[in-house]
Structure formats: C-alpha cells, structure tokens
Amino acid sequence: MYVAVKGGERAIENAHAWLAEERRGDTRVEELSLAQIREQLSLAVNRVMAEGSLYDPDLAALAIKQARGDLIEAIFLIRAYRTTLPRFGATAPVDTGEMACDRRISATFKDAPGGQVLGPTFDYTHRLLDFKLAAEGDAQEAASAEPRDAPMPHITEFLQGEGLIQSEVDDGREPRDLTREPLEFPADRPLRLQSLTRGDEGFILGMAYSTQRGYARNHAFVGELRIGTCAVEMEIPELGFAIEIGEVELTECETVNQFTGSKTEPPQFTRGYGLVFGQSERKAIAMALVDRALRWKELGEDNLGAPAQDEEFVLSHADNIQATGFLEHIKLPHYVDFQSELELVRKLRREAGEARKEAAE
Template sequence: MYVAVKGGERAIDAAHAWLAQERRGDPAIPDLTVPQIREQMALAVNRVMAEGSLYDPDLAALAIKQARGDLIEAVFLIRAYRTTLPRFGSSQPMDTAAMAVDRRVSATFKDLPGGQVLGPTFDYTHRLLDFALLAEGEVPAAPTVPADPAPVPHVTGLLDRDGLIQPEPPCDAAPADLTRTPLELPADRALRLQVLARADEGFTLSLAYSTQRGYGRTHAFVGELRIGRVPVSVELPELGFAVEIAEVDLTECETVNQFTGSKTQPPQFTRGYGLVMGQSERKAISMSLVDRALRWQELGEDFTGAPAQDQEFVLSHCDTVQATGFLEHIKLPHYVDFQSELELVRRLRAEAMAATAMQEAAE
C-alpha cells in the first residue's frame, strides 16, 4: 500500500536493505547459523513449528533467523510456506501410548507404571542467571539414558479401568481439516483441539490461567505430562498396510478435573487434553485446561459467562497469524478513512460550538 506514496517503492527497498543489515548485526561477530538455532534454541523452534502447523525444525530455525527472533513473524513465514506444499496423504492416528518418553510426570499418582521421568526441564532450576554461559565453557555431560525406553501406558487408563473418569466417545468420522476449510461455529471437539494446537501460546496461557482463578468450572490436576518421540505411519494403497515413515517429538498433557455430576452425567472425573509439536509443556497444559472449559455444554454444565467457556470468543481470537495480521494492519495507510472522520469531527465541533453560542446569546 505504501507503493502508492511518492517515493514509496524506493523507501521500501531501502527498508529491506536496512532490515537485512539489522538482522546481521555486528559483522565482527560470527553469523548465527540455522543449525545453531535448531540445536540451541529448540524451544523457540518447537513453538514456531506448533503454531505454524509444519513439523520441520530446519525451516522453523530458518524462519526464526529471518524474523530476527520474532517468533510470531516466524510463524507467519512458516504458515505462508506451508500453503505452497502439496499434500500426498494423511498419516494414521498416532499411538501416544507407544511414545518413547524423555519426560513423563504425573501430579495425581506418585508411583505409576513406567515411573516418573523428570527429563530436561526448567522446573527444578533456581532461575538465577548462569554467568558461566558467558564464558562459553563446555557443557557437562548428561547422564546416560536407555537408547530405546519401553513405552509406558497412560495414567488416565488407571482411572478408566475403574470407571472413575468420563469415557471418551469413539470418533469414527474423519475430523475437518482446519488448514483447508475455514473454521465454522459451533465446532466439535476435534476441530476445537486443532484450533488450540496452533493457537498463540500467550493467549492460550492467559485463558488457562483465568480458569484456575475461577473464570471457568475447572479444578485440574495434571494426570500426566509426557514428552517424547512417536512414530508416524502412512498406509500405502500399493502395499495394503501402513509403513512407518518418520518419528516426531510431541508434548502431550491429560488433565483430570473434578466433576460433581450434572443432569446428564454421573459424578466422575473429566478430562482436558493437549497435544503439541515438539517440547512445549506450557502450551500443552494450557491447551488441556481450555479444552476442558470448552466442554461445559457436552457435560451438561451451566455456562458461567467465563471467557474460556465461550467457544466463539476463544476460537475466533486465539490464532497467532490472524491476530497479528489484524492488529498490525492499522500501521498501513488509512488516509481516506481518517480524512473522512476528521471532517466529521470538525463538523460536529462546529455545530456544538454554534449551539453553545446561540444558548449563551439567548441567556
């Protein structure tokens, strides 16, 4: 839009050149490489992959470099690139119970089959700046772990076995594909989970926090949080069976929530669910809390007016790219719109001043 302004095209070219210079930074300092970002800023890479709906650590790292570390801009780049890719087929449903876990914790059972695995996490650090990192010293060796840990069952299966948790109804129909069809409301749970999986982490976190402070009928326990690798399989028509083609890193969270029962459901625990690409614990937990808050209608609960319970509010405002696009578009020229409003305000002020003058003259 700025191209229409006198000299706008030259100004845009200069802005691009300036951006490239700022992105590079001090030439005396070695250039940051894509493999360095991929390996040493993995959590940022994971967030870009999750919100960009594209599992490719190299491309996510490239987007972060191109965006100068602006993760929302990196998500935008990944989304745009994703639209150019052909689709060859759909994978089989992944069995997260077969996950080779790097981290697995439960806040509901101390001793559980498969054990608790603390894994790589900030949870037990002191949150003090480590100035040793400025010295760029050697990283201490991590303890060895089994090369191929055994799969571990889901914790909620223990409650399900005793009939203490709401059973999940089977999903026979193929869910709608949010990347190919627009969001339609009301949305079923499968579609809601798709939206939440690629939603902005900060927005989802705020909504989840609100449910913990009483703006939603939830009192959640982390039944299980697990991070690890899950195989991806595709059924090949030529062979007549599924073939494993890759492994992906996932974070899965199942929350267990109090539920005293309703007109349609007996007293039992209920579930909230979150599944995110890569290691993204905060997002997975937030997603599971918001998922549970949105289930009020199917569980026969009352609508309390909480933001996290309002499907239209949540699903229409949580998308990273849509939100930033609508927000930042107001930077673009709105000269005609503003001039019309300026003329309107001037006319209204003139009329108000004239009315005031007439009233004073009459007095």
C-alpha cells in the same frame, strides 16, 4: 506529522535492504547458523512448528533467523510456506501410548507404573542467571539419559479401568482440517483442539490461568504430562499395509477434572487434553485446561459466563497470525478514512460552538 512516503518501489527496496542489514547485525560477530538455532534454541523452534502447523525443525530455524527472533513473524513465514506444499496423503493417527518418553510425570499418582521420569525441565532450577553460559566455549558436559523405549500406559487408563473417568468415544467421523477449511461455529471438539494447538501460547496461557482463578470453576489435576517421540506411519495402497516414514517429538497432557454427574452420567472425573509439537509443556497444559472449560455444554454443566467457556471468543482470538494481521494493518495508510473522520470532528466542533453562542445570546 505523517506524510505520504515518496519513492514507491525504490523506497520499499531500500527498506528491505535496511532490514537485511539489521538482521545481520555487527558483521564482526559470527553469523548464527541454522544448526545453532535448531539445537540451542529448540524451545523457540518447537513453538514455531506447533503454531505454524508444520513439523520441520530446519525450516523453523530458518524462519526464526529470517524473522530476527520474532516468533510470530516466523510462524507467519512457516504457515505461508506450508500453503505452497503439495498434499499427497495422510498419515495414521500417532499412538502416544507407544511414545519413547524423555519426560513423563503425574501429579495424581506418585507410584505410577513406568515411574516418574523428570527429564529435561526447568522445574527444579533456581531461576538464577548462569554466567558460566556467558563464557564462550565453556561447554558443560551434561549427563543425558536414553528415552524410555518401553511403552508406558496412560495414567487415565487406570481410572478408566474402575469406571472413575469418562470414556472418550470416537464417533467415527473424519475430523475437519483447520489448515484447509475456515473455522466455523459451532465447532466440534476435534476442531477446537486443532485451533488450540495452533493458537498463540500466551493467549492460551491467559485463558487457562483464568480458569484456575475461578472463571469457569474448573479445578484440574495434571493426570499425566509426557514428552517424547512417536513413530509416524502411512498406509501405502500398493503395499496393503502401513510403513513408518519418520518420527515426531510431541508433548501430551491429560488433566483430570472434577465432575459431579448429570441426569444421565454418574459422578466421575472428566478430561482435558493437550497435544503439541516438540517440548512445549506450558502450552500443552494450558491447552488441556481450556479444552476442558470449553466442554461445559457436552457435559451438561452450567455456563458461568467465563471467557474460557465462550467457544467463539476463545477460538476467534487464539490465532496470533490473524490477530497480528488485523492489529498491524492499522499502521498502513488510512488517509481517506482519517480525513473523513477529521472533517466529521471539525463539523461537530463547529456545530457545538454555534450552539454555545446561541445559548449565550
């Protein structure tokens, strides 16, 4: 049985020391450097940046190392650090149409202007363990291509030119910032997209998969998936114009979805949208599918009662830090609560036993 831990602060300090020892592992094995994590575990780094809402590969690598590879713990560390940073301005919206693409594919048009750029992808691998990677120092020289610097128009622009897809309208309102304000319902689409971007990849994936299996009746095509770098610009009041302050790697996905029309809208395609830090195409596609499922009300569609259509259910449970905190708090001391439950069960058992005796007599 569990008993109260004695020792207090000393016990906690010893637990921290033991954790540090476990994190380091066998000292005969060379320690991982942040550069190794950043460069060779880049997809893990990308996930931590996306769900931690902070684009900094070095800090994400540090968080992964400190968390012993537990990505949710690393995301927690990044979010906690983010809250300590001063905010001195806001950048202009990035233009993904100007993205220098490493990868750009479409499942809707074979001969898209700009071409299909396969880029670095697992899609065509055989999913067999490569034991050459176990041979230390056996570095394979890879053939790499330069990113496409020429602007690639979005595939959906061609559909929009014919009026075949719903136009995205900017209502001019400043989007609420989910990193500074609590989530409130009903949530508009910009707020939903922020929540989905920060949401747990596994949860968003599960929700997206449910829509493909009929729980939302929402068949989608990947109109375009692109990965590359975008310039980040910031308006400088003293200068009177914007200057480029850096660049970020992004994954963007637009899905093309069927829409039969309504009393005010003709039959046309609609969109789902996903945008994530780094190379995170599974997350971006899943996000686009869930985004489209959540748009049922504004598009005048029927709510089929699917989980992915329930805004409050999806957004309230997508955040893995909130979920982890609530789940893991039950391992902390609950002695008083349990004793009250224990006394209640004992009382009920006594009353039930006395009732059986009376019935037997």
